[in-house]
Amino acid sequence: MNQMEPKTFGSNQEMQDAEKNFLHRRHQRARLAQSVFQLTTLLAVIFLAALLVTVVNKSMGYVVVENKVDPSTLSDRPLSELNNTELAQILRENLRKNRVRTLERAGFLEDQSQSTLVQLVETEIIQPEVVESYNLFPSLIKRSKIKADAASTYPNAKVEFRYWLNGTFLTNSMASQPELAGVRSALLGSLQLILITILTAFPIGVGAAIYLEEYASHKSRINRLIQTNIDNLAGVPSIVYGILGLALFVRALQPFTSGALFGVDGQNGRTILSAGLTMALLILPILIINAQEAIRSVPDSLRQASYGLGATRWQTIWHHVLPGAMPGILTGTILAISRAIGETAPLIVVGASTFITSDPTGPFSSFTALPIQIYNWTTRPQPAFQHIAAAAILVLLIALLSLNAAAILLRNRFAKRV
């Protein structure tokens, strides 16, 4: 920008100077305001970047892996080249009888697939253990030092670069060793939970918003009371919803939420259904308020046009108000879901399991969810758990972003129809 003296208009020199001064001060204030806003935006960007950087930093880097048993002592060829008989042979030779019997409960070792056998050899015999792990930045900067340190401290160990967020991490279930643990059941749990949340909260929320905006008289005391309550509920801490969910869904409605009512053999109400309903309760006020806002933003002239043609209230709502409000309603839903998918506290109260190795099988199964898993891992002392927690956070973020992307696509389709 060139700092040329700006031209001002006017013939009277004195007036011009006064005005120039005044103008100058006004411009200065305008520039100040602009810089303040730029600064705040910058800060927000920095915080966001810092979050991403820490997570990504932790989610990959060098690891020092030490094997309990050196694979070369088991066979002179790499494990992957061995056939079933040879692998079964190795297992039988190196494991205790009891363990072998346990493993063979389902069938002879020889009859299992080669890759399963390789995995068994690795987990049961070789038992690789991460003895030292590094974050991404140290790994990039101090690569040779890491290698040298590892060589001197753990002469038998191997140094390799590991992406903690990898295929097996996504497909493995929970395990007690961080190297073997995965997010599969937590991810599935989260997705099913959100599905239940959306399916309950969306219709109820939109319905309530329609009633409050289009039908209810704004003057009636009861309706004003309801409105005030909804506004306040949006600010209630999530743990309170957890307690409510515990009392209502887990305990009071146990026959329903455990599935006993439907002939499912559920033992208790600590199910995905309970959690989903609790989450629905949690986001309902947000959803209603957003939907109300969206409905209110549909211009009154459209309603008048519709009524003026002899349309009924419902025809007006269905054909004009809802399509007009839908983009706004979906935006509100996106925000609500984002909140729900990251909530931890109510899930803990409602009784999400922190250690579960099986996939959720439906609304009546016990479950865990991503935030629970992350919370659980971050509380563990072993450094490797911190890395998989970071990887799980990435999974959570990606899940969140894809849900949002889907909602945005949907919203744009609605907006374009106009």
Add this chain to the structure above:
Amino acid sequence: MPRNTLNRQLNMVQDEILILGSMVEQATRAAVGTLKSRDLREAKLVFEQDQIINEKRFAIENAILILMATQQPMARDLRTLAALLEVNTELERMGDYAKGIAKVTLRMGNAEVNLPMVEINQMAELAVGMLHRALSAFIEENANLAVAIPKEDDRIDELFNTAYSKILHEMVANPSTIDNVNLALWVIHNLERMADRVSNICERTVFIATGELFEMDGMDEEDLNV
């Protein structure tokens, strides 16, 4: 009260009309005066000055049209402007009558003619007086005043009749001057018509005030629901 522009311009047009009116009055008096004085220079002047009256009439008409186009007058304003347009035309016609009288003087030149000057002078005075009061009533939009004026027309008609028979007698008595005496008929006719046109102005005054339009001469007071 809004409409200041319209009010101001309306007043300006009304002033112009008054000026036009006094020009007509003056021309009438002067023209009738030359009949007696035979001041041919003066008569020529009156004859030529009708041109100025004509021009003024066009200027006023133009101003009224501009006002109508730009101010979109309604109701009373509209009636006032329409009436002003009408009165404007009437005054110009009256100017023509004065011009006609001056022309008579010019035709007669210095010839010896026996004219009923008493009646002619009275008619002229009456007509000019009626015009003057009619214009005042018009500008003041005073219907009561306006209604009274056309009744004076009866007096003018009387004078007209007296003058007419005097002229006929003179024609019979002095056939040699018949050409010039005949011109006197023109004079009294013009003066009589002038008084008729004053009635028109009074009709417009009532129109502005009440919105009613009707023919006024020969009308009894009871018929005018003013």
Add this chain to the structure above:
Amino acid sequence: MEDMNQPSKYAIETRGLNIFYGDFQAVKDISLQFERNRITAIIGPSGCGKSTVLRAFNRMNDFVPSAHATGEVLYHDQNINHPSVDAVQLRRLIGMVFQKPNPFPKSIYDNIAWGAKMNGFRGNTDDLVEETLRQAALWDEVKDNLKKSALALSGGQQQRLCIARALAVRPEIILMDEPCSALDPIATLKIEDLMRELSQNYTIIIVTHNMQQAARASDYTAFFTMDTDRSGIMVEYNETSLIFTKPKDQRTEDYITGRFG
């Protein structure tokens, strides 16, 4: 409504109509007769209750919770304020065109077809669309673009579309609340011509701030003003030609000559 088809002298008639917003009386004791197949203009200063009265004719005031009316609005000899009257049907028979053009955010075609469909129209929609667009003098301008969004039309075209949309549900009366206030003079004149055209088949009641428009376009004019307590009253109702040349009431005179207030 039993006597919906019995002919009545007037298209609509009010007798002692009072309309309140809560405690505030917006209009007071309005008695007016609207002639069939004529254009009647309602003029008057802002806030004198013109729109309020107009909305009373198709019960649009129902959507204002605080509003209530006493007195009668007779349509086919039936007081439409009576609770037994179906306001939905009434609004089809008494259509409305609003101050700001408010087409639906749909295509031109759908704008017209929608109302008809909602009211159970069974005939050929294409024909209906063409017919009403022709009636509204819009057909030639849009016939190649019926699928285009109505929002892409100019303001004047949008307003004519709104008129066409109102015609498509076969009303008897068309109420217009300042239909030209957002339009340029040419579009305004087009709408006025259109109103004249439509008055052969419809009764039109128009509220306007534009006195020239009332003078140009209407057969009858009602002048409303505000009483000392700010509620609206009807001052004078007469043929338009008389109202604008020789109004009887001084308040009318003052208003139409622009010497109001």
